[in-house]
Amino acid sequence: MIEIDVLRVFCGPDGGGGNPLGVVRDGAAVPDSAGRAALAAELGFSETVFLDDEARGTVDIHTPSSRLPFAGHPLVGLAWLLRSLGRPPRTLRPPAGAVEVGFEGDLTWVRGRAAWVPARTTRRHASAAEVDALPAPPPGEGWLYAWAWQDETAGVVRARAFPRRGDAIAEDEATGAAAMLLTHELGRPLDIRQGAGSQILTRVHPDGGIAVGGRVRRRTP
Numbered sequence: 001m002i003e004i005d006v007l008r009v010f011c012g013p014d015g016g017g018g019n020p021l022g023v024v025r026d027g028a029a030v031p032d033s034a035g036r037a038a039l040a041a042e043l044g045f046s047e048t049v050f051l052d053d054e055a056r057g058t059v060d061i062h063t064p065s066s067r068l069p070f071a072g073h074p075l076v077g078l079a080w081l082l083r084s085l086g087r088p089p090r091t092l093r094p095p096a097g098a099v100e101v102g103f104e105g106d107l108t109w110v111r112g113r114a115a116w117v118p119a120r121t122t123r124r125h126a127s128a129a130e131v132d133a134l135p136a137p138p139p140g141e142g143w144l145y146a147w148a149w150q151d152e153t154a155g156v157v158r159a160r161a162f163p164r165r166g167d168a169i170a171e172d173e174a175t176g177a178a179a180m181l182l183t184h185e186l187g188r189p190l191d192i193r194q195g196a197g198s199q200i201l202t203r204v205h206p207d208g209g210i211a212v213g214g215r216v217r218r219r220t221p
Helices: 033-043 071-083 128-132 178-185
Strands: 005-011 017-024 047-053 058-062 097-103 106-111 121-124 144-151 156-161 191-194 198-204 212-217
Touching: 005 071, 017 033, 017 071, 017 156, 017 198, 033 047, 033 058, 047 071, 058 071, 071 097, 071 106, 071 212, 097 198, 121 178, 121 191, 121 212, 128 144, 128 156, 144 178, 156 178, 178 191, 178 198
Parallel strands: 017 047, 121 144, 156 191
Antiparallel strands: 005 017, 005 198, 005 212, 047 058, 097 106, 106 212, 144 156, 191 198, 198 212
């Protein structure tokens, strides 16, 4: 039997929200790509992550319909889970490259590069209310990150994410990669309030790297 941990990643300050994540800590239990794709589709989470080599931090990330070179919420969730088991990682290695991991209180951080983010469009709206009023998903094709300033001075953003890739995920509750891309475009740290109750924090590093951080909780049945 395949053991699967289910987490909520990028929870809000009150512990609500968060994007569901499936974690298969024993990647060898599902060794082939077809089996992993089938399991990710069966689970139906926006992403499922497979840990292939804990010592090196090698991971494999799948949506219900595709394999990803990089994604934020699976890496944050997996890093938090390993730390909760007494084995905090310093580095995780998705196909895109080495991702530095850090912990600050109840926040888990991962650091990558905007160039690793699969193609998607960010679209600014006039107000948070306009973002809230969007249908899920909005008309059109391709991955869309809709956002507006909630408090521009403080760097607070209201955002919603729509993969529009033909699978069952009409709206993504919290997306670290999209948050990284928006942070790169705006060139400043952000406090992103996404979906129904999630929070994603970001930082810009002098070397061009961008960190995304947030809270993680186990999902209860």
